[in-house]
Amino acid sequence: MQPGFRLEALPGLIGDQDGTASGGLVGGNEPRDPGFAYYYQNGRRMCQAVNAAWALQDVGSGDGGLVFVPCSHKSNVETPDDVATGKGEMGVVLQPELQAGDLLLYARAVTQGVRPWHNGARRLLRYEYTARGVIRDRGAGPDTDAQPVPEWMGDMSPEERAAVHKPGYADTTPAPVLNSDGGTQWIEHGVDPVHPSIYVRDPDSGIDENEFYFWDLTGYLVLRNILTAEELALANEAVDRFEDRIVVGNELSGGSTALAGTGRPTLGGLLQAPEPYCLPFRRMMAHPAVTQRLNWMGGSGWRCGGPTAFCAVKGSSGHSLHDANEPLVPSRSYVFQNGRSYCEAITVTWQLRDVTETDGGFACVPGSHKAQYRMPPGVRTCDDDMGLVTHPVMNAGDVLFFMDGAQTHGALAWTSEIARRGILIKYSSRNFNRSGGAMVHPEARWGDLVDGMTDEQLAVMRGPDRDVRDANVPRLDVNDGEVAVSYERTGALYSREAPAGPVAKP
Numbered sequence: 001m002q003p004g005f006r007l008e009a010l011p012g013l014i015g016d017q018d019g020t021a022s023g024g025l026v027g028g029n030e031p032r033d034p035g036f037a038y039y040y041q042n043g044r045r046m047c048q049a050v051n052a053a054w055a056l057q058d059v060g061s062g063d064g065g066l067v068f069v070p071c072s073h074k075s076n077v078e079t080p081d082d083v084a085t086g087k088g089e090m091g092v093v094l095q096p097e098l099q100a101g102d103l104l105l106y107a108r109a110v111t112q113g114v115r116p117w118h119n120g121a122r123r124l125l126r127y128e129y130t131a132r133g134v135i136r137d138r139g140a141g142p143d144t145d146a147q148p149v150p151e152w153m154g155d156m157s158p159e160e161r162a163a164v165h166k167p168g169y170a171d172t173t174p175a176p177v178l179n180s181d182g183g184t185q186w187i188e189h190g191v192d193p194v195h196p197s198i199y200v201r202d203p204d205s206g207i208d209e210n211e212f213y214f215w216d217l218t219g220y221l222v223l224r225n226i227l228t229a230e231e232l233a234l235a236n237e238a239v240d241r242f243e244d245r246i247v248v249g250n251e252l253s254g255g256s257t258a259l260a261g262t263g264r265p266t267l268g269g270l271l272q273a274p275e276p277y278c279l280p281f282r283r284m285m286a287h288p289a290v291t292q293r294l295n296w297m298g299g300s301g302w303r304c305g306g307p308t309a310f311c312a313v314k315g316s317s318g319h320s321l322h323d324a325n326e327p328l329v330p331s332r333s334y335v336f337q338n339g340r341s342y343c344e345a346i347t348v349t350w351q352l353r354d355v356t357e358t359d360g361g362f363a364c365v366p367g368s369h370k371a372q373y374r375m376p377p378g379v380r381t382c383d384d385d386m387g388l389v390t391h392p393v394m395n396a397g398d399v400l401f402f403m404d405g406a407q408t409h410g411a412l413a414w415t416s417e418i419a420r421r422g423i424l425i426k427y428s429s430r431n432f433n434r435s436g437g438a439m440v441h442p443e444a445r446w447g448d449l450v451d452g453m454t455d456e457q458l459a460v461m462r463g464p465d466r467d468v469r470d471a472n473v474p475r476l477d478v479n480d481g482e483v484a485v486s487y488e489r490t491g492a493l494y495s496r497e498a499p500a501g502p503v504a505k506p
């Protein structure tokens with residue numbers, strides 16, 4: 001908050017003390033309410049309303065009371081009714097556990113509410129602070145009962161009075177809603193503020209709005225029970241059959257204690273397996289349930305690399321968490337605009353076996369696709385994850401989508417006696433290259449037009465190449481007024497087509 005924050009209302013105990021709830025969840029960032037919104041820019045936070053809850057008694061898991069949806073202060077999608085009412089919370093609603101004496105601070109902009117107390121009411125004392133200029137509720141003093149009407153306002157119409165209302169009184173809080181069709185105007189009573197949009201929600205978009213909310217909020221999505229029993233059996237049989245081709249790769253814990261272990265075992269070549277073993281993987285690659293989601297998540301025209309089976313065994317290392325919205329990489333970013341999800345890189349993982357809470361495997365930081373701060377080292381290694389890392393529980397036949405590159409993700413070390421069976425397929429949007437390819441080479445793209453060109457000229461005649469964090473393509477530098485190509489390698493993420501030095505033919 002900025003200096004000068006104020007107590008908006010008198011402190012009060014959260015939730016009816018007789019154990020009943022206070023209604024559905026409120027708040028969230030869509031539609032945006034500037035009077036309690038979360039603003040962040042260039043290192044400065046301006047959260048317009050912050051609640052502070054003091055625990056006067058312990059509040060255990062499942063006790064009920066205060067709940068909220070983490071990350072929803074940045075949500076672009078309206079809270080679905082199922083989440084607001086508690087009918088279908090999709091695992092996004094958190095009931096914080098507190099000990100007597102704890103202080104919980106939470107943005108007013110997160111979707112929040114009060115569920116019934118289950119084991120007797122707990123004492124949680126809430127203070128609501130707002131930024132210095134925010135207009136929200138009126139105070140409790142006797143002067144707030146009615147706006148004084150000076151003599152000069154006496155002859156004004158109600159519409160004219162609305163235009164000069166003074167906030168802070170019972171009859172001006174909430175503010176009067178003066179509406180107009182352009183020709184006439186009138187005061188609306190008992191309605192939400194009027195704020196028209198040029199867009200109309202499309203009930204025929206084919207998008208499940210609960211899915212869209214979950215995806216936009218968290219950066220991942222799990223569809224349940226998509227593979228048939230036959231597909232699942234055949235895919236598992238294929239992995240069994242080619243188990244001897246599993247390759248144990250690098251240990252990927254990145255110096256983490258929590259994720260340390262042995263190298264990561266994977267199995268490729270699944271599309272090339274003899275029939276019928278290739279068939280389930282071909283279907284997974286362009287499965288109707290995947291196509292429908294990819295099209296609204298990032299638009300059509302996507303393409304994928306081959307599926308890879310992730311086959312971690314007990315003791316296999318995790319993969320230290322990587323990627324986020326900060327630093328931003330456009331070719332693998334997430335943007336929401338005017339009702340559309342623009343996600344440029346999506347990874348899909350089909351589960352061939354159940355993944356329990358304790359097995360290990362995929363893990364992510366929900367909401368990190370909108371992070372404005374770099375990930376702290378403890379989150380990267382999971383050695384001090386601040387409770388931010390989620391490990392979704394999945395069943396054989398489920399399919400996971402996540403924002404590869406935009407969302408902070410990785411894997412926990414595998415602890416189960418039963419090996420992991422996740423079929424991972426990486427999709428790129430039509431807009432960016434992710435892997436190099438023959439058309440990177442100037443002569444492939446332009447033919448003999450590039451004959452005789454210098455290295456500097458050839459560097460700018462290259463086709464779209466792999467685009468990642470590092471300066472991973474030949475690029476022009478200016479030194480002492482002279483242009484030269486830099487082939488310097490700043491990391492490991494180069495395509496096969498990236499030259500290590502000059503390419504011009506003498």
Ligand SMILES: [Fe+2]
Binds near residue numbers: 322404405409410
């Ligand atoms: Fe990754």
